[in-house]
Amino acid sequence: MTDKKRSGLGRGIDAIFSDFEKDEITSENVVEISLEDIRPNPYQPRKTFDQEALDDLAQSIKENGVFQPIVVRKSVNGFQIVVGERRFRASKIAQRSTIPAIIRQLDESQMMEIGVLENLQREDLNPIEEAQAYQTLIEKLHLTQEQVSERLGKSRPYIANYLRLLSLPEQTKQLLINGDLTMAQARTLLTFKDPKKIDQVAKLAVEQGLTVRQLESMATQPVKIVKKTAPAKSSFITETEEQLVNKFGTSVKVTDSKNGKGKIQIDFASTKDLNRILELLNISID
Structure with a gap:
């Protein structure tokens, strides 16, 4: 992560949590909340969680407890997670009944922005999850791409390139999510326009290990499908x-x-x- 990227995200998080500095977080601020009363953040950009990493964290929690409390806000039915869904999930795996938490008074937009920024700062979202996070900020907070780029300390073309990935067909998106396709390959596939052709070439790229340059050359030529012909009869x-x-x-x-x-x-x-x-x-x- 570059200093520019880190400082950009840092400013976003600090701006939202500025009141934390006024309230020194002491033991009085941390309460134990029943896991049954907690719900995930509906604006959580992360859709997939590494099960092995969760199991490792769960084992650590079994042995040592939860060192860092999660952040929640009150909702109609209990509490919603603002930050700390991994610790919440791991605690359930560890069969704990409660988890230490800090209850903050946050409105819908603050909760959403914190959840998105906190996950973006971790840098382990897959490209589609990252793109969806930017889209969420744009749609729910009514921001422009320029405003999102300023908040996150990223360039506007950087944001735009990720948002374009959302127009990929589902089959190709899944290859990108799985890590079978690179970000550069996925961006090149967008030049094919036709969704069926994109899926077709994406599969070919994975099977044959095609480079970005090879994909670029294919974009100007028709994709040839080699059909197996029956052997000539005697x-x-x-x-x-x-x-x-x-x-x-x-x-x-x-x-x-x-x-x-x-x-x-x-x-x-x-x-x-x-x-x-x-x-x-x-x-x-x-």
């Missing part, structure tokens, strides 16, 4: 099919395999037609 198989067609008066397909085994497929149009073929084969069904 003259013996072809002649056999012709004789069987003449005998049964219907479509017949003979398939030969490399190991000497094969199959004969005889088509029929109706039960009456099937009985006719069976008679030709001297087969009677009682």
Whole structure:
């Protein structure tokens, strides 16, 4: 993380938590709250949590407790998490009944901004989660891209490039979320415009390890789909099919395999037609 990025996010967090400095956080400010009374932050940008990391944190909590209290605000039904959902989830895994928390008086917009900024500061969101975080700030707080960039200490093109990722089709988004595609590859795929083509090329990029340069060159050329063609039939198989067609008066397909085994497929149009073929084969069904 660059100093500019760190200081930009720092200013955003400090501005929102400025009142913390006025209220020295002492033991009187920290209370134990039942986990059953706590709900996640609805504006939490993080959609996926590393289960192994949660299990490790849960084990630490079992042994040592929760060192850093979470931050919550009162809601109609209990409390909503403002900061600390990982500690909340790990505490549930550790089968704790309560968790230390600081209750803050925050309105909807403050809770949302804190949740988004706190997660962005951690820098472990996947590209789609980060893009959705910026989109949330724009839509819910009615900010422009320029205003978001100023609050976070990032350039406006940086914000714009992430927001563009949200227009990717779902299949390609998932490849990006999983880490199969890089941010640079995903941005290049946007030049293909057609969602079906984007998914198609994205899958090809993962399977063949295509570089950004290769994807850029493909964007100006049609994507060629190589279809598997059936191997040419031998003259013996072809002649056999012709004789069987003449005998049964219907479509017949003979398939030969490399190991000497094969199959004969005889088509029929109706039960009456099937009985006719069976008679030709001297087969009677009682």
